[in-house]
Amino acid sequence: MDREYYDELAKVRLIRANELLEEAVGLLERDSYKSANNRAFYAMEKSIKALLATEQIEVTTHNGGLKQFNYCFIYSGDGTFTPEDYQKIASAEQIRNASDYDDFYVASKEETRRLLESTKYIVEKIGSYIAERIF
Template identity: 35%
Template sequence: MSFSKQELVKYRIARAKEVFEDAEILVERKRWNSAANRMYYACFYIVSAYLAQKGQEAATHSGLKSAFNQELIKSGKIDPSEGILFNKLFGMRQDADYEDFTDSEESELLPLLPKIKSLIEDIENLINKNQSTQ
């Protein structure tokens, strides 16, 4: 099945929002490692949407991080603090998913929710701005 670039971008934006809502539910249930995973993936999907709009795909998570830094941070399109957030979430997800006896903590995750929501909104706004100029 083939999808247009616009359909893919729209799907990934919706996926980012859905996964962010999953993270909020997991936080409410105090499922910290799973919440860390979903927090990262919410950002992963919105960055993937931005790259898809540009006709780019990242084959790996590291490639996505690199493209994020190049396309959005170094270009000045979003605040560098959002790059720090994305990199932090990547590390937290790695630890939560692959390290034994690692527990993400409430005090570490709760303050990140509004920052993640802001990152999703900022990148979605860039996508919408790019669509209106195409």
């Protein structure tokens, strides 16, 4: 597959990341915190996959995406993305896992609000990075 394919893939994934973020905001407004946490994580995950597409990297697991993001954009990157960015994403994954799989987990409005702030930050940062390179 060629560069044009991966650029288009990055754009499509970024659009989906923003849709997922909007869904998360709506769920927070309806006090559906666990579902909002799920959508927020997937917004981050989709934006990471968009970013990886700019490097023609495909992953099949969440963990694989996080590892590739960490290696390509934190460890080996130009400094645009920081270890703090990685921590925001790793924290989102933990919250999403608890929200989806821990029957006794109680999600709070404040935690979900903070997660959505982090999600918006990551999705926008990745979107800006991609826009500078392919739009």
